[in-house]
Amino acid sequence: MxxxxxxxxxxxxxxxxxxxxxxxxxxxxxxxxxxxxxxxxxxxxxxxxxxxxxxxxxxxxxxxxxxxxxxxxxxxxxxxxxxxxxxxxxxxxxxxxxxxxxxxxxxxxxxxxxxxxxxxxxxxxxxxxxxxxxxxxxxxxxxxxxxxxxxxxxxxxxxxxxxxxxxxxxxxxxxxxxxxxxxxxxxxxxxxxxxxxxxxLDAAWPAKDQGRIDAVLAPYREQGIEFHAIRTRMAGQRRFVSLHVLVPGEWSIQRGHALCEEIEGKLRGLMAHVT
The missing domain is CATH 1.20.1510.10 (Cation efflux protein transmembrane domain)
Structure with missing residues (x-):
């Protein structure tokens, strides 16, 4: 509005x-x-x-x-x-x-x-x-x-x-x-x-904004967490990002889920209207 x-x-x-x-x-x-x-x-x-x-x-x-x-x-x-x-x-x-x-x-x-x-x-x-x-x-x-x-x-x-x-x-x-x-x-x-x-045609985020995603994920990569299939798209005011998160095999499902929630929160904080 x-x-x-x-x-x-x-x-x-x-x-x-x-x-x-x-x-x-x-x-x-x-x-x-x-x-x-x-x-x-x-x-x-x-x-x-x-x-x-x-x-x-x-x-x-x-x-x-x-x-x-x-x-x-x-x-x-x-x-x-x-x-x-x-x-x-x-x-x-x-x-x-x-x-x-x-x-x-x-x-x-x-x-x-x-x-x-x-x-x-x-x-x-x-x-x-x-x-x-x-x-x-x-x-x-x-x-x-x-x-x-x-x-x-x-x-x-x-x-x-x-x-x-x-x-x-x-x-x-x-x-x-x-x-x-x-x-x-x-x-x-x-x-x-x-x-x-x-x-x-669902164009990807500009390179500058994709770099901000990489900056959010970098500290987790240093901890041995891996990411792949990182995809972004824009639709009007809304922006969408999806990715696969690979955690160590000894982690519990609950711990992995908590990590995903944490990462999602940080990605949402990058800018308004991120899903």
Whole structure:
């Protein structure tokens, strides 16, 4: 439920930035600023999907879902990646049309100022989501954060393009910047889609985190305890680890069981949501 609170923050930011960027487009008639506004519409839809996915993911395990519902988060990140790609196609199409029929821009400096305010809002929210996503190990929040950061850099590029158009009078720059923004969005969507696929395919923990498991097990190895078949996987905010423990033959079952309980407790203490 804590992660969902941050998703609502993203929703509020999306609504605010859409309004600001549409005002900037209305003031300037810049296709670059229009492309920026369209990407923020994607942010809005993504935030709604993220809220739904995080709500489902927070449900406890049941008879039909013994490992919980945490993989629901991948529906959010997968949907967001597809929407990012669709937005990029729309931006590219709109920009290509204007490329052959450039239009003069109006009220440039007021529109630029409004767009900068929207970018600053997105940047601040993105940093909050990125920090929360890392702390809560939520791919939905991380996906939303990276998307917002992409939006920020797109806004920066568009603003620079609009200013250059105003200073040089070269109207085609507006469309070229919008096309460059579309290509940047495609790259962000592809990376997010790849991360979603890795999660659905039960990718192992990052090497750094697997090293933390080895650090927990090292003192026991020095005592003659052996481990093998160490396997890890991630599902949304939850992380799973399984391993086989080999103890000396003279140990009793009770002693071996107590050792396993001790090791399990230490592995759970590595980070939140470890099973």
């Amino acid at each position: 804590q992660a969902r609170k941050y998703a609502f923050l993203s929703l509020g930011a999306a609504i605010a930035t859409i309004a600001l960027k549409l005002v900037a487009y209305w003031l300037t008639d810049s296709v670059g600023l229009l492309s920026d506004a369209l990407e923020s519409v994607v942010n809005l839809v993504a935030a709604v999907v993220a809220i739904w996915a995080l709500t489902v993911a927070s449900r406890p395990p049941d008879d039909e879902h013994a490992y919980g519902h945490s993989k629901a988060e991948y529906f959010s990140s997968g949907a967001e990646s597809v929407m990012i790609l669709i937005a990029a196609i729309g931006i590219g199409y709109t920009a290509s049309q204007r490329l052959f029929d450039p239009q003069p821009l109006e009220n440039v400096w007021i529109g630029v100022l409004v767009s900068i305010v929207a970018a600053a809002l997105n940047g601040g929210v993105a940093l909050v989501l990125l920090r929360a996503g890392s702390q809560l190990n939520s791919i939905s929040l991380r996906a939303d954060a990276h998307h917002l950061l992409t939006d920020v850099w797109t806004s920066v590029g568009v603003v620079v393009g609009v200013i250059l158009v105003s200073l040089t009078g070269w109207l085609v720059l507006d469309s070229l910047i919008a096309i460059a923004a579309a290509l940047n969005i495609v790259w962000a969507g592809w990376r997010l889609l790849r991360d979603t696929g890795n999660g659905l």
